[in-house]
Amino acid sequence: MSGSTLVTNIGELVTNDPSLGDGPLGLRRHAAVVIDNGRVAWIGDARTAPAADTVLDADGRAALPGFVDSHAHLVFAGDRAAEFGARMAGEAYTGGGIRTTVAATRAAGDDELRANVARLRGEALRQGTTTIEIKSGYGLSVADEARSLRIAREFTDETTFLGAHVVPAGRDPDDYVAEVCGEMLGACTPYAKWVDVFCERGAFDGEQSRAVLEAGRAAGLGLRVHANQLDEGPGVRLAVELGAASADHCTHLSDSDVAALAGGDTVATLLPGAEFSTRSPYPDARRLLDAGATVALATDCNPGSSYTSSMPFCVALAVREMRMTPAEALWAATVGGARALRRDDVGVLRVGARADLLLLDAPSYLHLAYRPGVPLVSTVLLNGVPL
């Protein structure tokens, strides 16, 4: 689309900028947005909107910023439907199934991996995810991690090196950590913005995790941590101490973990799809919010523990199961995700922000939680361009 676009007759506009409207969501009624060169150029009352080359009539529907999914594992082959079925019949989730996906991913050709990312990226985009982070972590060799990130980079700038996802079968843990921090990091850095580590029993302990994060930081990568999913552990405190952008999962938190998150610059990224699909207790979002921590929501999309790509589903779960208000959940799925990626150009609609804008088949963002499971995202503008 060339030229400017006017999105008008927006019944309810979520800007996420309190200076532009009511409350933390910066809500406006009867609004319009002008888009030019992929950016928001004007926001205001529909009756006073300037002319534009193209007009999109929202017909009273709600408009909001695109979702920012800051945690997704999309580079893999195969699925684990059988493991899912066994878990639903009562088996516990331990993370051990990751190795099944590693074997399938290593065996797949580049085109197969690329096609799978494209399928899931497209699926997420149609559901309103306009910014997505994509991790490696199913290669676990120098060559397979590097190609995972090279393929991920074809789809997003928010790529994360997760060589430290799990110790691959047959490898000595300390040797493997040394490889992750050395040759593997070197091969992956050209394609990665972030480094991440699964700091968890059965994966990497506090000292191993620290080594991986410090090596990644020395290589110029930003930091993220899979922390406290299965147990209280050192992950959250390590993330805050090292100034990681995000500590993800946060399912089992001590009081000192909560205090650290509330006092630091690390976002607590909650992934309720994982608790849904592993039949586990949900994180206590209220405890985090009430303490003053910044909370994000993300899908954790992966073939083992959370094979959803749906941010609206995560919003509905956050309200039902984690007692977030619909406004808090929407904020966490948009601005919260942007903060977890240290971005201020997405997750908001203000002049100069990226024109990632959704229209819902509904009069209010409330319907994302009120109408669970229903695909309400009817129009997606990515950089101002309709899908």
Place this chain on the structure above:
Amino acid sequence: MSGSTLVTNIGELVTNDPSLGDGPLGLRRHAAVVIDNGRVAWIGDARTAPAADTVLDADGRAALPGFVDSHAHLVFAGDRAAEFGARMAGEAYTGGGIRTTVAATRAAGDDELRANVARLRGEALRQGTTTIEIKSGYGLSVADEARSLRIAREFTDETTFLGAHVVPAGRDPDDYVAEVCGEMLGACTPYAKWVDVFCERGAFDGEQSRAVLEAGRAAGLGLRVHANQLDEGPGVRLAVELGAASADHCTHLSDSDVAALAGGDTVATLLPGAEFSTRSPYPDARRLLDAGATVALATDCNPGSSYTSSMPFCVALAVREMRMTPAEALWAATVGGARALRRDDVGVLRVGARADLLLLDAPSYLHLAYRPGVPLVSTVLLNGVPL
């Protein structure tokens, strides 16, 4: 579409006919289906499929019968997003908000009501619901109930008179029951196949419910009951005693309720969307299944307690929250719903059945539970015709 259609290269076909494949779902691999005149004309191996006028290549995807949603309240005006928000902030669900929708529905014109049904029917159809039951129950006057059913009948043959949804404000309960059983029933019978009653504290007691059901039966209608949603009560036993096709909700059951359902011809229709959206404990599906009862899943789509139109969402909830296996949940959402409507031409794919067939963007029906919230239904054939 005129002439016959061959749907071929189906990676996994759910027939729901054990004589056609493996297990209760009658699963076949590498299958094909021929459709003629809106009916299934042939099912077999893709390599031996006969020719047809049109070919639809499933490309290895899963195919299954369309969902049968046997419980939906689609004739209404307005929404209750604010009530939903208050409930998520801690207020209890009592059913009292029904009167809000009654006022909005009475105030609406026919075209507004019709447009709302069309919107929700279309939304459900795109998500794979090929058979839907639609109730009245937001009119609660002779004229408003009759027009609700007249409009519902424009969309489905499975229409249900629910004048006994709640006693309208300002009416004496016994007087109102007498009207429901008399003039209102007479005005509604031309448009209704079923009669239903909300047998619950705050709505209608056992004797009032019996009166409504017996009057409906005398007028030639089949019987359904809203039973045991908020409390143990007489609803389930009354439904079984009177030979109702379905007892819906079944959230609070005594041992004798379970035994009655297991021993009778009444289907236990579970509506987990209502428990999700009222933050209530889920029905114990395992207890019912283990006792030998027939279980159906339906959406309860309505603007108060369950504003989802998504049968896939209900399948995912049934597996996560009610410990149904993915196979049991799919069966309940297809054949189960058909049994709850006393239909044998839908919910199954066998020669002679209605050609209501879905293709998923997935290799197996398992993905409906494994990939919660993701709109996986990619193709819908209704009476053999693609949407």
